[in-house]
Each structure stands twice: as C-alpha cells, then as structure tokens.
Amino acid sequence: xxxxxxxLALALIWGSSFLFMKVGLAALHPxxxxxxxxxxxxxxxxxxxxxxxxxxxxxxxxxxxxxxxxVFLSALPFLGFVIGETRVSSALAGIGNxxxxxxxxxxxxxxxxxxxxxxxxxxxxxVGFVGVAIIAEPWNAEGRxxxxxxxxxxxxxxxxGLGWTYNRRYLGSADLGxxxxxxxxxxxxxxxxxxxxxxxxxxxxxxxxxxxxLTSGGDHADxxxxxxxxxxxxxxxxxxxLAYMLQYDVVREAGTIVSTxxxxxxxxxxxxxxVLVLGEHLGAAQxxxxxxxxxxxxxxxxxxxxxxxxxxxxCPFVST
Numbered sequence: 521x522x523x524x525x526x527x528l529a530l531a532l533i534w535g536s537s538f539l540f541m542k543v544g545l546a547a548l549h550p551x552x553x554x555x556x557x558x559x560x561x562x563x564x565x566x567x568x569x570x571x572x573x574x575x576x577x578x579x580x581x582x583x584x585x586x587x588x589x590x591v592f593l594s595a596l597p598f599l600g601f602v603i604g605e606t607r608v609s610s611a612l613a614g615i616g617n618x619x620x621x622x623x624x625x626x627x628x629x630x631x632x633x634x635x636x637x638x639x640x641x642x643x644x645x646x647v648g649f650v651g652v653a654i655i656a657e658p659w660n661a662e663g664r665x666x667x668x669x670x671x672x673x674x675x676x677x678x679x680x681g682l683g684w685t686y687n688r689r690y691l692g693s694a695d696l697g698x699x700x701x702x703x704x705x706x707x708x709x710x711x712x713x714x715x716x717x718x719x720x721x722x723x724x725x726x727x728x729x730x731x732x733x734l735t736s737g738g739d740h741a742d743x744x745x746x747x748x749x750x751x752x753x754x755x756x757x758x759x760x761x762l763a764y765m766l767q768y769d770v771v772r773e774a775g776t777i778v779s780t781x782x783x784x785x786x787x788x789x790x791x792x793x794x795v796l797v798l799g800e801h802l803g804a805a806q807x808x809x810x811x812x813x814x815x816x817x818x819x820x821x822x823x824x825x826x827x828x829x830x831x832x833x834x835c836p837f838v839s840t
Contacts (some may be wrong), residue, residue, distance in 0.1 A: 531697060535614065535792075552732070564760075577701075582704075589708075590712060598709075608669035663803065706760070
C-alpha cells in the first residue's frame with residue numbers, strides 16, 4: 521500500500537473517532553470509553569509487535585519518560601475529548617483538535633532551548649488564539665457553544681502538543697524501532713487508566729454495578745447499545761491501535777513534515793461526519809474561526825528554512 525493511501529486512511533480514521541465517541545456515549549461513561557480505547561489499542565499493538573518480532577524497551581529511564589508521555593498522549597486527551605463531547609458536538613470537538621500545532625510550538629519554546637519563534641509564526645500563534653475566541657463566541661450568551669465543553673476539547677488538543685514536545689526532548693535520540701514506542705506508550709496508558717476507572721466506579725457504584733457495566737447514556741441515548749459498543753471497539757482497535765502503525769509507516773516513507781499535515785484533515789473529516797451523519801450544526805462564527813485556526817496551524821507547522829531537512833520538526837504523530 522503506498523504511503524499516500526495510508527495518509528488518507530489516517531485522516532478518515534482519526535477524523536471519524538469523534539463520531540465514534542459521540543455514539544459510544546449512548547451506552548458507556550466517558551471514563552469507560554477512554555479506558556476501553558486505550559486497552560484495545562494496546563492489545564492490538566501487542567499482537568502486531570509479537571508478529572513483527574519487535575521488542576519492547578528495556579531501559580527503565582525510557583519507560584519512565586514513556587509513562588509521562590502517556591499521560592499527555594493517551595490518558596488525558598482521550599478522556600478529555602469524550603468528556604468534552606458530553607457538552608459539545610463531535611464536529612466542534614474535532615475543531616478543538618486543530619489547536620494542537622499551536623500548542624506544540626508554545627510548549628517547544630518552553631521546553632526546547634534550541635527553538636526559536638520567527639515573527640511570522642508569532643503572529644500566526646496570536647491569530648490562532650483569535651480563531652479560538654471566535655469559535656467560542658463569548659459575545660453571544662445564548663447561541664454560543666458550551667464554554668466548558670469547548671475549553672475541555674481545546675485543552676485536550678493542547679495535551680498532544682505538550683506530550684510530543686516532552687517526547688522529542690527526552691526520547692528523541694532513543695532508537696526504539698518498529699512498533700516498540702507506540703506499544704509501550706499505550707501499555708503505560710493502560711496502567712494509568714486502571715485507578716481512574718476504579719475511582720470513577722467507586723464514586724458511582726450506587727448506580728453502576730461494575731466498572732464494565734453499561735450506563736444509561738442520559739442525553740446521548742439516541743443510538744442502540746450494540747451500535748455504541750461497536751463504535752468503541754472500532755475506536756480502540758482501528759482508531760488507536762492500527763492507526764498508530766499506519767502513522768509510523770507514513771513517517772518512515774514520507775517524512776515527519778508530511779505526516780504532521782494530517783492534522784489539517786482530521787477536523788475537516790470530523791466536521792463533515794458530524795454534520796452529514798449526526799445532523800449537527802455549526803454557526804457562522806464556528807466555521808470562520810475554524811478556517812482561521814487551520815490557517816494559523818499551517819503557518820506554524822511550516823519548517824524554518826534552515827531546518828527544512830531536519831527530522832522530527834514536530835511530533836512523530838498526532839492522534840485523536
């Protein structure tokens with residue numbers, strides 16, 4: 521399969537993940553969805569790791585850094601996006617993910633001493649924040665998106681920026697090879713989700729019989745239970761596990777710069793699916809702000825002329 525086909529497959533897979541999360545809320549709590557997603561992704565990658573003959577890291581230092589990375593690259597964003605979707609549409613949650621490149625450049629400035637911000641990119645960062653403000657529509661008290669929900673999805677997208685900047689600083693020179701790093705990352709995320717899942721269940725055990733029990737769905741019970749379960753299964757095995765494998769193939773065949781441009785297609789897919797499949801609606805302010813954020817992200821993600829040929833300019837991959 522050519523890398524171009526894998527690239528388009530990634531845009532479709534990660535763009536549709538917001539739809540799957542929205543439907544999954546009909547039968548599962550956000551904590552259950554995030555946990556199932558990470559566990560399923562780790563399971564499929566462990567199988568692929570065994571088939572490919574790749575080994576997991578053995579250095580304790582690498583595992584310690586991967587544990588930190590997994591907080592910001594799996595546990596927090598996966599949980600945050602689905603919590604945000606209890607308050608905003610899947611289309612708007614996808615737009616929140618478009619802020620990842622903006623957050624990445626800001627965290628890179630703070631954590632990577634060698635980073636420099638040009639005047640053009642500084643202006644793009646400021647324009648990106650203006651776009652986010654337009655999407656939030658603070659001047660419209662009645663028709664604006666839920667401010668808490670939108671803030672949650674924006675912060676979830678920012679988690680990727682922090683996580684990959686940390687990964688670049690502390691694991692950039694670690695030659696893990698193959699599926700070693702994504703598998704280890706999701707294994708760490710699986711461990712992190714255990715106390716979160718149990719903590720949620722202990723607080724709600726009067727209403728939920730067991731951590732794996734189905735929930736009522738509340739305001740999101742418009743879909744049959746079997747469809748909600750199927751969506752979460754696809755989200756875990758395909759949208760988390762297999763997608764990581766595809767992204768690393770794109771990085772190896774086309775380079776990091778090309779691979780990160782999938783960030784611009786993900787929210788486009790999420791918006792189209794949200795509007796066409798789920799019947800969601802975006803106002804003029806959200807569409808205008810979306811265009812501004814995407815334009816700012818494209819400028820920010822353009823490599824500096826003197827670093828155009830350096831590998832790993834941005835994060836190895838941006839998942840959703």
